[in-house]
Amino acid sequence: MSQTRQSPDTDRAADPVAEAGRRRTFAVISHPDAGKSTLTEALALHARVISEAGAVHGKAGRRGVVSDWLAMERARGISITSAALQFSYRDHVINLLDTPGHADFSEDTYRVLSAVDCAVMLVDAAKGLEAQTLKLFDVCRHRGIPVITFVNKWDRPGREALELCDELRERIGLRPMPLTWPVGVAGQFRGVLDRTTGEFVGFERTAGGATLAPENRMSASEAAERVGAEWRDTVEEAELLSASDGDLDVDAFLRGEATPVLFGSAVQNFGVRHLLDLLLDHAPSPGPREDVHGRPRGLDAPFSAFVFKVQTGMDPAHRDRVAFARVCSGEFERGMVATHAATGRSFATKYAQQVFGQQRETVERAYPGDVIGLVNASALGVGDTLHSGKPPVHFPGMPQFAPEHFAVARAVDPGRSKQFRRGIEQLFQEGVVQVLHSEHRGDGAPVLAAVGPMQFDVVTQRMESEFRSPVSLERLPYSVVRIVADPQQRPMLHTHNSEVLDRPDGTALAVFVDRISLRSLLRLRPELRLDHVVADAE
Template sequence: MRQTKTLGIVAHVDAGKTSLTEELLHLAGTTRTKGSVDKGSAVTDGLAMEKARGISIKTASVELEWNGHCIQLVDTPGHIDFSAEVDRALDILDVVILVVSAVEGVQANTLNLWEALKERGIPVIFFVNKIDRLGADLERVFKDIERDLQLQACMLNYLNTHNEDAFTLTEFHDFGKLAGEYPIEKTLENIADYDDAILESLLAEDLLNYHDVYDTAKILIKDAKLVPVVVGSAKMSLGISELLVFIQALFPYPNYSDQTLSAKVFKVYFDERYGRLAHVKVLGGTLRAKASIWSQTAAKDCKINQLLKRKLNSYEPVAELHAGDIGVIATSEAIPAGDVLGTQTTLNTFTPMNTPVLSTEVKAVNEKEYQNLGQALEYLNIEDPLLDFSWNKEDRTFSLKILGPMQTEILKDSLLERYGIATEFFPPKVIYKETPKTTAEGYVRYWMPKPSWAIMTFLIEPGAPGSGVQYRSAVRTSDIATKYQNEVERAIPWSLRQGIKGWEVTDLSITLQEGSDHNVHSNPGDFLLATPMGILRGLEKAGTDLLEPMYRFQIKAPSESIGAITGDLSQMGAQLETPEFIEDSFLLSGRVAVAQALEYPIRFAGTTSGKGRLKFTLDGYDKTEFSEDKTRPYQGVCPLDEAQWILHKRGAFKADERKNW
């Protein structure tokens, strides 16, 4: 079996990530000519929307051979609104190139990416791109990488500062020629922190054997004590071959010894020729065409109609995919992005880079396209489950969760380009939550019309902030049989999707206190139907407080802008921490309500003339004052409308309106 290495390229938007991908493909001989982002000819930007906008929207993978080595290259979107794509890609990567612009340096999404990579323990090599651009400052960027990302960096090459006529790079063994350059001196100090002999030579100002120092640096990088940094320019083909050499030398091939069949779905897309395509990386065993594999999301075996490998802009059928391989499954099954295939348990407990805090509604410009729009949105939801698409057929509305305005623009373009449906998106709204004000009981007696029987009393209690939903049963199985109690527990999440103010309910404890079944009339569906009625009655008695999402912000900006920035934040009701001043910049952290901060990035960019960095991270939910504009109508039939709810769930409504129950 051949050895493969899955190499991901990630970056803040416009750092030159896709240009680097194109240069790597050309260097390896995979492409005859270099693709261009500006000209819309980049290999990994295959969608018409990507070509038109000059940005990556979907993750793309392509294979290259270099000096006898097989590398599976994965190019990811840089815009924060498409971070769900990056999250799924991180699950399949063996090593990552984190691209940083030599002009802009560490930016907001650079921080997000580094934190995600560090949490997952994925080896990283930095590529400082655009060293040929006006405003490039390698010393400042090196300091930012170490200080802002809190790591020890190891420069592996550097710009030859003694050659003013052309951009040339100096290799590690010639670093002695660049004595006095801060990044070089700091690199040697970082290595010396782990090697007494090198430390003694530095203190004594002895001549260093840079070949030996490099050998020590390689060991420290492999042990994850130092993080490697390479400088260059993708557009000028500087530092690219060196980057590949370092990746091969510093990061070994992964060991896929587990023969248990498993694969991770990192992307789903609908192709005109092949239909539904699930892009996967095989993590163990061998995947075969025409076989079936267990989908952990769908909880069933899914038939593999065809296996494919991507070759630049086309797909080639293959008979098998082996452990470590990236390939594509053509299937008629609704396998969603992020799914795990196979029976092996693969827990993903990592923190997502971004969590939706906005919701929007969408409608077709032509009302006759209503049904088609619903089906198209269902397809898009399979491609990106984070959309959490909701189709309320009673009110004829479509709801989506989004990460930001750019995502809305892309969704609108996708619906028009792929499905021919012109749409209108409503202004996004903040997603609030509810929590009980006080303790109350919710009683439900569902015993008519016969045959039916489910009687229960739920105790609803407020929980600690951030505690989520706690459920337990205090009812004996002699009163309510185990099979019925299991249905009650299964119905709890559904019951809390909308509270009395229309939002998801959280931070509460629910106890099934009392109840009874009937040895003749009861069936499992009775308890599924009755549970939301009891829970909502309890919440109605307890009343609910409104919870609003909060951002934690991190700001780095020029010192002269601190007055304007703190003034803006104070007007937004933000909680400010003590600022820290570093040279001609300041760092400021704090918390602010999402609703107050929605438009602030635009104002911040103007205040800092584009020279500041603003990072938002979801930081839980706080109680907020109630107002009518923060509520929303209950979507669908409310369990508090007992007669309609029972009719709805017992089948009086059409079957296709019940399928999402």
């Protein structure tokens, strides 16, 4: 059952500009299994929002993480849907968006990155920068999102700290600016040198890392005496960092030219407090957001927000639908009537909540940077804008990625065709998969299109568990897609290696078995006009 959240933000109106200054809205990004959900738990633990942290993979005596709530997430130990968590720390409001951990769900991650002001890039101490991390960093760079780097799992064997910093500089062109430096090699983690104060911060392990790890601070002279050679090695390396332009430059960080670096262990809660403090001290607060015309909308303008995610099934007892919206300007007040920009119709906001994993609390007010969950918002879709006042406001919509996997979906039980249609439509509106129409197969056999094959697993599981309509999926051999620029050329594209499918927005897509098939047809039919499916992330 939801509860009304009691805080200074909910019982009185406040200045949106001042409230935005108190907000930090960021996402955690990385390669699968780098520890994103575990870090999310650890941050909430340090903010005293929860009393005990969970684990992605089951450890005896330790529960699962709050942000991973789908049955598939708990079974597979990965995040396959983003989660929004909000909590207070040092009189600031933290809006933390956890992202899917698998490349197959990169569309969901992209949507989340459209709603944040900063990103924390999680790097595995043993593996360094990995393929999915590089792709997500490119999205951050493209969108101008500054990045903080957290080198995770330092309590396990891994690479050298200097080597990892060199990789940041050489592979993605970011100048590393370590704010902490590890004392002890990876796997023999004793603590860190706090480069801001020059102190040694030693950590103590707790049982399974489920509770806050105590920090023991001591001066440089005390550390030299008690820690010995490892401390002296750390100090020498830190001096090298200063000589190689490795000191903190906040302006370079905000421009996306450099990244503050921290070392720690999320599962042991080592170094997590440093990350929270860094976010509050130097990460950007929400600023004016540009509309579709490129005009910045001031923080003190009337209320506006855009929907970056839609999720159903978070409350199985009620089969509800939640639209997650990022507030961009003004003050949101529960019960206010906003305008749905896409239709011009009024939208009531009576059921507005702040979501902590699967837990909810009613929100009375929200300000720029906050993420609100609008319950039973059946009229809202991903990319929609809400606003109050006039003139109308439209924020840029969400691009669709070019799918690479296709499958025909059919209801196993024809008697449940109504549930089948409703479920497929619901999953499409959430962005779980793209749904295409085939004129040869009819409405009863939609073609599902996905960036990665695991999206089909989500469809199969949710259709059976949520909509009580099991589906069979017939995989199609296509892997390349283009937009049909001239509808009159459709007949030319129906061959044994290609066909034309239609998106709900009316766009005709030509799909091909592979690039060789595409090139062969273009040689035979040079008059064909085909455009790339280009996402904003590219």
